[in-house]
Amino acid sequence: MYKYILIIIFFFKIGFASNFSLDQFEIEINSNFLGKEVVLFGNKDKDSDVIFIFEGENKKAKLTTKVKEGFLWINETKELNNQPSFFAIFTSPKKTLNEIFLYSSLKDRHLLISNHSLELHKIRKAMKVKNLYIEEELESLSGNLFLKKFLIPDNISPGNIKVYMYEIKNNEIIKMVSKNLQIKKGGISFKLEKLLKTESFIYIIILIAISLLLSLVTNLIFRKK
Amino acid sequence: MNFYLPIAEISINIYILISLGVGIGFISGLFGIGGGFISSPLLILVGIPPAVAVGTTTVQVFASTSTGVVSHFQRKNIDYQMGLTMVIGGLVGTLFGVLILNNLKNIGLIDNYLNSIYIILLIITAVFILYETAKVNIVHKNKKFKLHQHSWIHGLPFKIKYRKSKLYISVLAPLLIGFFIGVLTGLTGIGGGFILIPCMIYFLGMKTISVIGTSLFNITIVSFVSLFLQIYINQNIDFVLALGLIVSSSIGAALAARIVDILDQENLKVTFGMLLLIISSFLAYDLFRTPENLFIINYV
Numbered sequence: 298m299y300k301y302i303l304i305i306i307f308f309f310k311i312g313f314a315s316n317f318s319l320d321q322f323e324i325e326i327n328s329n330f331l332g333k334e335v336v337l338f339g340n341k342d343k344d345s346d347v348i349f350i351f352e353g354e355n356k357k358a359k360l361t362t363k364v365k366e367g368f369l370w371i372n373e374t375k376e377l378n379n380q381p382s383f384f385a386i387f388t389s390p391k392k393t394l395n396e397i398f399l400y401s402s403l404k405d406r407h408l409l410i411s412n413h414s415l416e417l418h419k420i421r422k423a424m425k426v427k428n429l430y431i432e433e434e435l436e437s438l439s440g441n442l443f444l445k446k447f448l449i450p451d452n453i454s455p456g457n458i459k460v461y462m463y464e465i466k467n468n469e470i471i472k473m474v475s476k477n478l479q480i481k482k483g484g485i486s487f488k489l490e491k492l493l494k495t496e497s498f499i500y501i502i503i504l505i506a507i508s509l510l511l512s513l514v515t516n517l518i519f520r521k522k
Numbered sequence: 523m524n525f526y527l528p529i530a531e532i533s534i535n536i537y538i539l540i541s542l543g544v545g546i547g548f549i550s551g552l553f554g555i556g557g558g559f560i561s562s563p564l565l566i567l568v569g570i571p572p573a574v575a576v577g578t579t580t581v582q583v584f585a586s587t588s589t590g591v592v593s594h595f596q597r598k599n600i601d602y603q604m605g606l607t608m609v610i611g612g613l614v615g616t617l618f619g620v621l622i623l624n625n626l627k628n629i630g631l632i633d634n635y636l637n638s639i640y641i642i643l644l645i646i647t648a649v650f651i652l653y654e655t656a657k658v659n660i661v662h663k664n665k666k667f668k669l670h671q672h673s674w675i676h677g678l679p680f681k682i683k684y685r686k687s688k689l690y691i692s693v694l695a696p697l698l699i700g701f702f703i704g705v706l707t708g709l710t711g712i713g714g715g716f717i718l719i720p721c722m723i724y725f726l727g728m729k730t731i732s733v734i735g736t737s738l739f740n741i742t743i744v745s746f747v748s749l750f751l752q753i754y755i756n757q758n759i760d761f762v763l764a765l766g767l768i769v770s771s772s773i774g775a776a777l778a779a780r781i782v783d784i785l786d787q788e789n790l791k792v793t794f795g796m797l798l799l800i801i802s803s804f805l806a807y808d809l810f811r812t813p814e815n816l817f818i819i820n821y822v
Contacts, residue, residue, distance in 0.1 A: 511772070
């Protein structure tokens with residue numbers, strides 16, 4: 298319900314120009330992190346279409362393709378540079394990838410939807426399996442309001458997700474607005490990863506000490522009398 | 523209830539982790555093994571990335587064997603001369619193993635190779651255990667037989683005396699055995715006790731009384747060094763997963779210790795052999811079945 302109230306406030310605040318917001322602009326990955334639901338909401342001009350693209354930071358990645366050789370399924374791996382760590386497309390009204398490909402300026406900006414190639418298709422499929430690629434329609438509310446709830450999965454990489462809104466009229470992009478959604482590690486998860494990367498020696502010494510202690514304590518508690 | 527593993531970068535159900543740890547500890551306690559060669563493949567089966575499963579298993583192996591070493595040290599059951607010879611081979615082997623693991627990780631073939639290695643190891647061990655049990659119970663039930671016979675190993679050069687074990691054998695034999703186990707430790711995270719102990723008894727001809735202490739001594743030092751290599755080369759040890767496994771497997775081992783005396787040892791061995799065959803068949807099925815997802819992406 299609070300999300301709908303937010304939308305109404307948003308609607309009155311910005312008037313009738315197409316715009317959007319998120320219910321949060323910062324997500325912290327901590328030891329309780331099981332993914333996070335994000336609400337995208339806003340309004341659009343009644344004669345225009347909107348396309349939202351959420352694009353995570355580019356990272357190095359490895360794409361593994363399972364190939365059958367004889368009776369065995371083996372891996373063929375290709376290194377990829379600059380692959381977005383998260384990608385989501387939300388449209389209103391519903392648009393397929395083929396329709397999105399028609400907007401050249403949009404294709405040029407976003408590598409993952411830049412062409413029909415088999416390799417990009419494989420990458421999108423692989424990301425979809427890990428819930429890192431979403432392609433859905435925005436939910437239309439009363440008037441020109443729209444809403445979309447979606448999940449940032451628990452395997453998301455920390456970094457900045459750029460959120461782009463493209464407003465389209467007569468098959469032309471007439472407006473682009475962008476905002477940032479920050480994903481950052483916090484709490485013990487962040488401290489442990491930082492320790493592993495920067496102070497590996499201390500990480501392993503602490504781990505060894507705690508392992509030995511826990512092993513001894515549990516042996517003492519549960520040992521046969 | 524799920525919780526997030528910071529290095530594996532996935533969340534895992536806490537009940538699955540506890541059941542897994544207790545199960546591994548229970549099997550270890552029941553059959554007198556370290557459990558590393560069961561925990562690595564099982565962690566992979568529940569979705570932990572192979573490299574993290576290997577690194578984290580090394581911590582569990584180190585924790586479980588180090589407490590055993592202390593008790594064997596107090597009972598003076600360790601042949602340090604033999605143990606150190608194997609440790610030297612083991613350290614070189616571990617370095618090789620960790621580098622191979624790193625290479626497999628980089629070329630993306632880690633799950634193919636690790637699965638194949640586990641399948642081979644598990645099947646060989648299962649067949650060996652079942653064969654030995656059958657031999658003792660069927661063929662040699664009423665016969666006394668020699669524990670070991672002189673083989674080509676006893677003809678190797680550079681012989682030295684191992685006073686504690688009362689052996690005069692080539693230094694190359696324990697070095698090679700240590701090297702082989704070290705490669706397995708670095709590559710798969712296992713301690714290798716289930717291979718090391720038969721090798722020490724059947725190939726080197728060591729007495730059973732000092733075999734377990736010496737094998738634990740060797741595994742503890744090699745896994746200790748392997749921990750550092752895994753951290754520096756592969757950065758694949760998940761702190762939270764390791765601690766969860768250590769606590770739950772210690773509980774499982776303690777539970778097993780309470781019932782092991784009332785179970786028939788020969789039946790236990792057969793059950794163990796069958797269990798290994800079941801795990802290996804699951805892993806083999808994974809290699810042959812059509813994968814659910816033909817494309818997998820992993821961010822570096």
